[in-house]
Amino acid sequence: MSDTQLTRGARWFRALAGDTSTTTPAPVWSGDAPLDGEATRFITVVPDPQNRFVRATDNVVGLEQGWLLARAVRDVIAKDAHAQRRRPIVAIVDVKSQAYGYREEMLGVHLACAAAVDAYATARDAGHPVIALIVGPAMSGAFLAHGYQANRILALDAPGTLVHAMGKEAAARVTRRTVAELDKLGETIVPMSYSMTSFAKLGLLDELIDGIDADAPTDAHIDRVRSALARAVSEARGDTRGLARRLDNPAAQQNRAASIEVRRRLAEQWDAA
């Protein structure tokens, strides 16, 4: 892969974790490199043109990607099983979708993606600070598998970064709307928007890092992203377990009021009077 053809995930992996000679091969790059002086595991999904599953040669999460993400994360958990301080894990997120295919469904792509979810959640529960850094698309089931179990979610404020449940064209088809109508709806209905600033309004994004050239970052850009990651790691060390803090912020209080209300009232009714 020549430098000009690098996907965002590959580019940011190299920028943050250095060369790839010590990392696992495509489709999942995983390797350790220092972040703020501390050994940190960086993981990303990269295209794999030779992958034997032909529906999973792009930067998508298919059968091998899902299980290999799980292996990369569980490798860290095993290495630090007896360590006082669990090393941070940074998921560099640039995943277009899950893999769509006949063989994928047959062989359980849902389980492969669940294995990655399981591994990341287990790492977080074991005390590894898990940080998702969104540098490209973070789509649907692929984002669930790679990033959405993180303690902290950061994103570059750059063209091409987005979080969504379904690609725009497909979503338009399924909801019987035009793409233009969908964009218009996104302006008023925050969870339907494809913009990163709208995603931030849901209280799910910890930092939107602006002023970064996502495709050709300068050294100064990379340093800023490193600082943001290091800050997120340090803060995440103080987290209580679970994802409760996603609801404990002003943005969530405004745009996820129903999520909070459901939890409050269900707790009231949980034990019989």
Next chain:
Amino acid sequence: MSTLASPAAPRLADSFIELPARERARALLDPGTFRELLGPFDRIESPWLPLQGIVCQADDGAVIARGTIDGQPAVVAALESAFQGGSIGEVSGSKIAAALELALRDCERGRIVRPVILFETGGVRLQEANLGLAVIAEMQAAIVALRRHVPVVGVIAGMVGCFGGMSLAAALTSHLVVTRQGRLGMNGPEVIEQEAGIEELDSSDRRRVWQLIGGEQRAATGLADSLVEDDAHAVRGAVAQAFAQGLASTPRSAQVETYLARLAEIDPQDVTPESMRAVFHGAPHSTRKEQS
């Protein structure tokens, strides 16, 4: 009985599939113990559907019920396929996530609560897109944490099946009960045809679809644990049995090396639902059964 009834006709009186979500939850709990939480009279509805001219439902299509299973405290979360295809919106998804989080809190305090999830869902409700996805991630976090204390039991009875992000949640459960009418897959057949072309999968070829993702195939390949008839007593028995078996040694979704080895044995060129059975089988879970 009308003269149309044949000896092979299903016994509708016992059908589980025919039951709406609320009655499914009731059928799994010990008689007389069903107590609904955040029911229709609490009227917590989707804040997003009215903005799009879509009529809400007072329970947002998710029923949460407490009660007992074999005398032990339990909570059942059941999705109602008749409302928006069982899709996960902010409210319906948060009800399930919150129920699992409260069960986890109780388990951590030494009070075991048996959690059951009745999956009947196409996945994220697209009208609430990013919040649907977010609550599914929260549900998944709770399942992984809860599974260390108590089996989390999932049921896919049909007829909608379980798809999208919720298929990952189903895969995270400790024990999955399916019927032949239940389907489990990440991408629905129509989505695959749309994304990959009709040569990849003709979604109107129903036989091919059932052979691919139907409950019988999922159980035969170890991607589900119990295959039961469409019968309320059978489903209830399988759920109770799953709890009686206790905690799995290693949940399916954590068996990374086992599944990577299986995948390596597969030749993607010519694998079929039939031939994959030689490599994917119920071993990890059936051995557990034999040990108990």
